[in-house]
Amino acid sequence: MSISRPWLLAAILLALTIEAGAQERDQQAGAGGKLRRLYHRVDSVLTENYRKGDIDTAYITRPSTKWTVVGRLNISGAKIETEGMADGHHFNSEMKADYKSTLSFAVSYLGFSLSGALNPAKLMGKYSDYELNFNSYGRRFGFDVIYQDAHNFTGWHDNEGMERIELPANMLKVRTLNLNAFYIFNSRRFSYPAGFTQSYIQRRSAGSFLLAASAQGQHATLTWEKETQLKMTNIGIGAGYAYNHVPSPGWLLHISALPTFIFYSNTSMTFGDTRVPLHYHFPEAIITGRGAVVRQWSNKFCGLSMVFNFTGIGNKDDLSVHNIKWRVRTFFGLRL
Numbered sequence: 001m002s003i004s005r006p007w008l009l010a011a012i013l014l015a016l017t018i019e020a021g022a023q024e025r026d027q028q029a030g031a032g033g034k035l036r037r038l039y040h041r042v043d044s045v046l047t048e049n050y051r052k053g054d055i056d057t058a059y060i061t062r063p064s065t066k067w068t069v070v071g072r073l074n075i076s077g078a079k080i081e082t083e084g085m086a087d088g089h090h091f092n093s094e095m096k097a098d099y100k101s102t103l104s105f106a107v108s109y110l111g112f113s114l115s116g117a118l119n120p121a122k123l124m125g126k127y128s129d130y131e132l133n134f135n136s137y138g139r140r141f142g143f144d145v146i147y148q149d150a151h152n153f154t155g156w157h158d159n160e161g162m163e164r165i166e167l168p169a170n171m172l173k174v175r176t177l178n179l180n181a182f183y184i185f186n187s188r189r190f191s192y193p194a195g196f197t198q199s200y201i202q203r204r205s206a207g208s209f210l211l212a213a214s215a216q217g218q219h220a221t222l223t224w225e226k227e228t229q230l231k232m233t234n235i236g237i238g239a240g241y242a243y244n245h246v247p248s249p250g251w252l253l254h255i256s257a258l259p260t261f262i263f264y265s266n267t268s269m270t271f272g273d274t275r276v277p278l279h280y281h282f283p284e285a286i287i288t289g290r291g292a293v294v295r296q297w298s299n300k301f302c303g304l305s306m307v308f309n310f311t312g313i314g315n316k317d318d319l320s321v322h323n324i325k326w327r328v329r330t331f332f333g334l335r336l
Contacts, residue, residue, distance in 0.1 A: 043110075050110040053139060059189035059204045063335050065299065068108040068198065070333030074117075076100045076131065077326055078148060080174065080220070084319035086159075095155035095172050097148070100131055111199060128152065133327060135307075137192045139200070143181040144288070144307065146325060150174050167224070174220045178309050178325060180288050182212040182240075182258060190244060195254035195292035196305055198333060202252050207243035214238075214260040214286040216311050218323065230321070232267040234311060236260035236286045252303075254292040261285050267313060267321075284313045302332045 051062050077099045083092040106115035121127035129150040136143050151173040157165045184192060186208035194202040213236070220230040242256030262284040268277045287310045294303035307327050314320035 046110045046112075054188060055139070056188045057203075059206050060191040060194065060200050060202055062199070063201060065335040066110050067336040068106075068333055069336065070106050070108075070198070070331055072104045072106070072329050072331040074100075074102045074104060074133075074327060074329045076133070076328070078150065078174075078176070079324040080153070080172075081322040081324070082319065083316045084314070085317060089160040091157065091159045093155060093157040093167070095153040095167060097129065097150040097174075098127060098152045100127065100129065108199070135196070137196045139191065139193070140184055140187045141182070142184070142192055144178065144309075146176075146178040146309065148174070148176045148325070150176075171224055172220065172222050174218065176323065176325070177215075177217045178311075179215040180212065180258065180286075180309070181214075182210045184242070185209045185211070190242065192242065192256075194244060195252055195294060195303075196290075198294065198301055201296070202244045202246055203249075205244060205246045207241060210240045210242055210256070210258055212238050212240055212258040212260050212288070214258070214288065216286060216323065226271065229270040230267075231270075232313065232321070233265070234262045234267075234284070234286060234313060235264040236262040236284075238285075240288075242290075250296045252292070252294040252296075254290065254294075254305075256290045258288040258290075259285055260287070262313070265313060269319070278314055278319060281313075281315045281318075286311045299335045300333070301335070303330070305329045305331070 047066065050066075055061070078097040080095045081093070083090075085091070100119070101121060102117045102119045104115055104117040106113050108114075119127060129148065129152055131149075132145070132147045134145040152169045153167075153172040153174065154169050155167050155172075157167055159165075184190060186206065189204075189206040190208040191200040191202050194200045215235045216232070217234075218230070218232045222228040222230075238258065238260030240256060240258035242254070245253040245255075247253065261282075262280075265280045265284060268275055289308040289310075290306065292303060292305040294301060305328070309323075309325040311323040312320065
């Protein structure tokens with residue numbers, strides 16, 4: 001078939017062009033609509049999972065918003081204390097690691113978080129140790145993983161009848177791993193996250209008994225006259241109690257203690273080529289304490305939290321070793 005009138009041909013071409021453009025727009029709109037529908041569906045499922053749960057909303061509740069932005073200042077430290085008897089003389093020592101300070105920033109959406117941390121001292125070359133803190137506070141379960149590789153311990157050593165010896169940095173190198181896990185019995189009315197991650201809000205005072213398990217592994221090397229090494233592995237189970245006090249709307253005070261008694265202990269000291277196993281002495285314990293203060297107003301919150309880990313093994317008539325690890329965190333956040 002031929003078309004003899006040019007204007008009719010132009011009209012047909014124009015119509016085809018307009019139709020093709022309309023179809024392309026419809027396809028683009030359809031793709032965009034599918035993405036929007038998919039986003040709303042995923043958002044709906046996440047929101048439902050985020051807000052559902054067997055909780056007493058008169059005591060705890062989720063924030064009404066979906067987004068949380070928070071900045072934190074974290075400061076941590078570690079200390080090792082020893083006490084015992086050697087050749088009939090009493091001795092004790094204390095070694096402290098340099099404090100670690102970091103700045104961190106986190107963004108959360110319906111319980112999913114993305115965070116990053118910055119250590120100014122490390123960037124300036126003033127801090128060379130390595131430390132990792134990973135904490136998870138759920139409604140029923142929670143755990144801590146703390147690993148430290150430090151070689152800047154400084155301190156002193158006292159031996160009965162002798163002058164105090166000052167111990168400089170780089171003499172003691174310590175690698176330590178602490179693990180803590182706990183189960184919350186009263187999860188309907190008590191919330192650990194309310195004090196530490198702010199993913200819940202405690203509306204009324206409540207407490208809960210806790211079931212806990214703890215473990216610690218440590219390898220310490222002291223270079224002094226002749227090399228001394230301390231290796232230990234400790235595992236404990238126990239129970240504790242946690243309490244959230246709400247003195248007035250917008251305030252939260254948290255305190256908890258988790259003592260676990262060590263049922264497995266494998267500890268030894270090596271002096272040069274001589275290895276001396278250290279025998280278990282009941283009671284030996286791993287204790288984890290926590291505290292927090294949170295203030296909330298409008299869509300803002302700020303506060304202070306603390307985690308304290310203590311491990312005590314041995315006895316002072318032979319050799320006792322105390323490990324102390326702590327972290328303090330201040331924070332300010334927005335709910336959007």
